[in-house]
Amino acid sequence: MRIVFAGTGEIGAPSLEWLLQSGHTVSGVLTQPDRPVGRHQVLQASAIKQIALREGLPVLQPLKLREPKAVEALSAWTPEVLVVMAYGQILPLAVLELPTLACLNLHASLLPRYRGAAPIQAAIEAGDHESGVTVMYMAEGLDTGDILLEQRLRLGRRETGGSLHDRLGLLAPKALQAALELLAKGDAPRTPQDNALATYAPKLTREHGLLSWESPEAVDRRVRAMNPWPGAYTVLPGEGARKLKVFSVIQSRTSAGGAQRGTVLGTERRGILVAAGERSVWLTEVQLEGKKRLRAAEFLRGNPLSAGIVLGAAGLP
Numbered sequence: 180m181r182i183v184f185a186g187t188g189e190i191g192a193p194s195l196e197w198l199l200q201s202g203h204t205v206s207g208v209l210t211q212p213d214r215p216v217g218r219h220q221v222l223q224a225s226a227i228k229q230i231a232l233r234e235g236l237p238v239l240q241p242l243k244l245r246e247p248k249a250v251e252a253l254s255a256w257t258p259e260v261l262v263v264m265a266y267g268q269i270l271p272l273a274v275l276e277l278p279t280l281a282c283l284n285l286h287a288s289l290l291p292r293y294r295g296a297a298p299i300q301a302a303i304e305a306g307d308h309e310s311g312v313t314v315m316y317m318a319e320g321l322d323t324g325d326i327l328l329e330q331r332l333r334l335g336r337r338e339t340g341g342s343l344h345d346r347l348g349l350l351a352p353k354a355l356q357a358a359l360e361l362l363a364k365g366d367a368p369r370t371p372q373d374n375a376l377a378t379y380a381p382k383l384t385r386e387h388g389l390l391s392w393e394s395p396e397a398v399d400r401r402v403r404a405m406n407p408w409p410g411a412y413t414v415l416p417g418e419g420a421r422k423l424k425v426f427s428v429i430q431s432r433t434s435a436g437g438a439q440r441g442t443v444l445g446t447e448r449r450g451i452l453v454a455a456g457e458r459s460v461w462l463t464e465v466q467l468e469g470k471k472r473l474r475a476a477e478f479l480r481g482n483p484l485s486a487g488i489v490l491g492a493a494g495l496p
Contacts, residue, residue, distance in 0.1 A: 209240075
């Protein structure tokens with residue numbers, strides 16, 4: 180089949196690499212414009228564009244896909260199937276209608292659970308035991324199209340946003356292969372989503388990483404979900420309200436003793452014991468804004484914290 184691949188994020192790279200070896204014809208690649216990255220804001224091509232350039236594939240990078248010239252250029256590639264994964268723009272109806280067979284989205288969630296931009300982090304933060312990749316027929320709504328198939332996986336006990344991102348990226352080619360085989364046979368199913376079961380996972384901002392100390396379980400899940408980006412953090416009291424990033428924690432059975440959420444209950448070699456709801460949690464690896472990432476014991480040697488201070492008080496809901 181003639182396929183156009185649309186993607187920007189690294190999670191789509193394994194699927195594009197598989198397509199290039201699959202025997203299908205990749206007519207071209209649709210990806211977001213190059214973006215400035217890093218301290219020096221150097222323009223960088225997406226992971227998908229870098230693969231396309233390596234393979235000599237035509238690349239389309241419209242600022243807005245709704246522009247008639249963009250739709251016309253995409254139409255010239257005469258796709259039978261448009262495969263989308265983490266592209267980063269909503270596809271207009273004019274684009275959805277271009278493929279002669281199907282417009283398929285590889286979504287990193289078991290739909291209808293977690294529609295939206297951050298389903299990976301949402302699954303971890305909610306304490307889900309499984310996730311997966313859903314192949315769906317694209318529609319004008321946000322992740323509302325009929326489901327073709329899904330591939331599932333179990334979440335690890337210490338799963339992070341980064342590890343699940345990579346595992347789902349590697350699972351996606353298997354889901355794509357199965358979907359294309361069903362399309363080729365002409366018997367690909369269409370299962371409507373149950374909208375009553377849908378939840379929305381919005382695009383993440385740095386503020387989503389703020390710890391609010393509801394419970395040890397909630398703190399642990401947020402720290403893992405937001406790793407590596409945007410990163411979990413709290414705020415040290417005092418002038419400047421410096422951010423303290425938190426990279427790992429250990430849930431504790433120690434009672435908070437009625438202390439306010441975020442109160443430092445004590446410090447020792449194990450780390451920083453903080454009140455989280457009715458119990459507490461050890462912060463074991465942290466990083467002060469602008470400084471190195473350290474084990475909590477090392478951090479405390481240069482930054483002693485007194486029992487009784489409240490972390491994140493300025494930002495607590």
